[in-house]
Amino acid sequence: MLHETPSRKPPTGKTRRSFGRMRTLPSGRIQVAYTGPDGGLYKAPTTFEDKDAAGGWLTTERRLIDAGEWVPPAERGVKRKRKATTVTDFADTWLAGRDLKPRTRSHYKSIIEKQISPTIGNRLISGLQPEDIDQWYAQLDPKHPTLRAHTYGLLRTILASAVEKGYCTANPCHIRGAGNTKRAHKIEPLTLAELETLTAAMPEKYQLMILLAAWCAMRFGELAELRRKDVDLTNGRVKIRRGVVRAAGEVIVGTPKSDAGIRDVAIPPHLLPAIKQHLKDHAEPGREGLVFPAAGGGNLAPSTFYGKSPVKVSGEWRGGTNFYRARALAGRPKLHFHDLRHTGAVLAAQTGATLAELMNRLGHSTPGAAMRYQHAAADRDAQIAKRLSEMV
Numbered sequence: 001m002l003h004e005t006p007s008r009k010p011p012t013g014k015t016r017r018s019f020g021r022m023r024t025l026p027s028g029r030i031q032v033a034y035t036g037p038d039g040g041l042y043k044a045p046t047t048f049e050d051k052d053a054a055g056g057w058l059t060t061e062r063r064l065i066d067a068g069e070w071v072p073p074a075e076r077g078v079k080r081k082r083k084a085t086t087v088t089d090f091a092d093t094w095l096a097g098r099d100l101k102p103r104t105r106s107h108y109k110s111i112i113e114k115q116i117s118p119t120i121g122n123r124l125i126s127g128l129q130p131e132d133i134d135q136w137y138a139q140l141d142p143k144h145p146t147l148r149a150h151t152y153g154l155l156r157t158i159l160a161s162a163v164e165k166g167y168c169t170a171n172p173c174h175i176r177g178a179g180n181t182k183r184a185h186k187i188e189p190l191t192l193a194e195l196e197t198l199t200a201a202m203p204e205k206y207q208l209m210i211l212l213a214a215w216c217a218m219r220f221g222e223l224a225e226l227r228r229k230d231v232d233l234t235n236g237r238v239k240i241r242r243g244v245v246r247a248a249g250e251v252i253v254g255t256p257k258s259d260a261g262i263r264d265v266a267i268p269p270h271l272l273p274a275i276k277q278h279l280k281d282h283a284e285p286g287r288e289g290l291v292f293p294a295a296g297g298g299n300l301a302p303s304t305f306y307g308k309s310p311v312k313v314s315g316e317w318r319g320g321t322n323f324y325r326a327r328a329l330a331g332r333p334k335l336h337f338h339d340l341r342h343t344g345a346v347l348a349a350q351t352g353a354t355l356a357e358l359m360n361r362l363g364h365s366t367p368g369a370a371m372r373y374q375h376a377a378a379d380r381d382a383q384i385a386k387r388l389s390e391m392v
Helices: 051-066 073-082 087-096 102-120 130-138 145-164 192-201 204-215 220-224 269-281 302-306 322-329 338-350 355-362 381-390
Strands: 013-016 021-024 030-035 041-043 237-240 243-247 250-254 263-266 311-313 316-318
Touching: 021 051, 030 051, 087 102, 087 145, 102 130, 102 145, 102 243, 102 250, 130 145, 192 204, 192 322, 204 220, 204 269, 204 322, 204 338, 220 243, 220 302, 263 355, 269 381, 302 322, 316 322
Parallel strands: none
Antiparallel strands: 013 021, 021 030, 030 041, 237 263, 243 250, 311 316
């Protein structure tokens, strides 16, 4: 006797897979979803009649992810329209959306305008190939290796963002080592004798700038924005909270380069008399008064501080003013002001300062730069300052 199989509703529930998941709805249709590269859960825009069709959709999504071409399904129509974007247009948009320090923004803008836009700026991002980047890079002036490396590194970063946003499928920048360069200027710390000669050769109103740059490892912008309220003579500390930079002809006062740049630095005791005398003779009055003001008030300009270069005649330096003259008389005609900060780091390291102590004193957020001077960890900045004075 034949028995009739009773009718049943289609089974419901989720089916786990190696990629994605399927769910059979009460209607019998298949709903699928998967976790995207960004961690979000994405469902198919429609349901499917059977598991083969549903699995095919998931396979297509997996292939897009593996090829690096995936974008959220809801945005794909927009992304296709975006692909007709030039390098310059995208670079300008990218720059406008970045939170950057004024000088960094000005530097990036200059690179885009002078190094990128004139050559490949009108090219569509979606059409750039590695050989196009190779040809563009070969045209960059090798006489300026640092600028060349910065330019390549910036373009690579911009195009990486373009890939993330779906303007192109892959980053065409593949030149090994093109974003790196060796330091063109070899930094050599001053000896104590050279530092003494350099300081003495400076105009009196700038001598303390030399001393604080060397013994407290301060940057020019930090010194040019230093105010009376930042100098704590009672506790022998200088509070570094701001810096001044010049970008595109504009004077901009802001926070230091990084959060670590906001710091208190112990002043070597042997400098305290010089600081007191300078505040009396040269600083502006009041708590907000600048310690190193310009002649007409306001922040001191680097060009004013540097002065004019001297000329060497019969083995002797003649003429010149301010820092350019003083460095020549000290026997260091190629000395950069920032080298004084390096000198301060070396002097501090010679006291036995640990890596953490150097990072704290210099305002470094990462150990890379400070590791050039010493290794270790701890916080005894006041002891470092005392030992610095003992070296005089």
